[in-house]
Amino acid sequence: MAKNSHTIGHVVFIALYGTLIVSSILFYNSVGIAPLLYAGGATLILGAITVFWASQSRRKGSLVESGLYAFIRHPEFLGHMLIIFSLILLSQHPISLIIGVMLITLLYLAMLDEERRNVEKFGDAYIDYMKRVPRVNLLAGFIKRMYRRKV
Numbered sequence: 001m002a003k004n005s006h007t008i009g010h011v012v013f014i015a016l017y018g019t020l021i022v023s024s025i026l027f028y029n030s031v032g033i034a035p036l037l038y039a040g041g042a043t044l045i046l047g048a049i050t051v052f053w054a055s056q057s058r059r060k061g062s063l064v065e066s067g068l069y070a071f072i073r074h075p076e077f078l079g080h081m082l083i084i085f086s087l088i089l090l091s092q093h094p095i096s097l098i099i100g101v102m103l104i105t106l107l108y109l110a111m112l113d114e115e116r117r118n119v120e121k122f123g124d125a126y127i128d129y130m131k132r133v134p135r136v137n138l139l140a141g142f143i144k145r146m147y148r149r150k151v
Contacts, residue, residue: 006113009106009109009110012106013103013106013107013110016099016102016103016106017084017103019099020084020087020088020096020099020100020103021087023087023091023093023095023096023099024087024088024090024091024096026091027091027092027093027095027096028090028091029090029091029092030091030092030093031092031093032092033092036089036090036092037089037090037092039089040086040087040088040089040090041086041090042086043082043083043085043086043089044082044083044086044087044090046082046086047079047080047081047082047083047084047085047086048079048083049079050068050075050076050078050079050082051075051076051079051080051083052079053067053068053075053079054067054068054069054075054076054078054079055076057069057075058076063118063122063125063126063129065129065133069133070133070141070145071133071134071138071141071142071145072133072134072135072136072137072138072141073111073115073129073130073133073134073135073136074111074114074135074136075136077107077110077111077136078136078138080103080107081104081107081136084100084103084104084107085100085104087100088100111135111136115130115135132144132148
């Protein structure tokens, strides 16, 4: 049953993500606030780079603590959150905001589920990693990393 709900969650996520992309195209710059449009474009690029960089660092079946994973536990999730936020800024439409909030909520729940599975898989090593590295707060991750190097 858990496998089915996991699959259903993925299907819902993909459908909502697709809907957000379409709504961002249909309602592109609907309010006409140029600074939000520029911020959305920059955030989209940052999110895409984050997803790509994280996917290149990940190794299936092993605990990765290098690259972006040295600063945050879920860089791919952060990248997708940035992309979702950028699509909201690019469309400037309430429907995109609603869909975006739903997607970020699903991502948060997926992160919690992944952490539970990683604790089961890697045990104390992952629990120690969780204590040292923030979930998705990149700024806190950089600060913690800098502090650890000085100690």
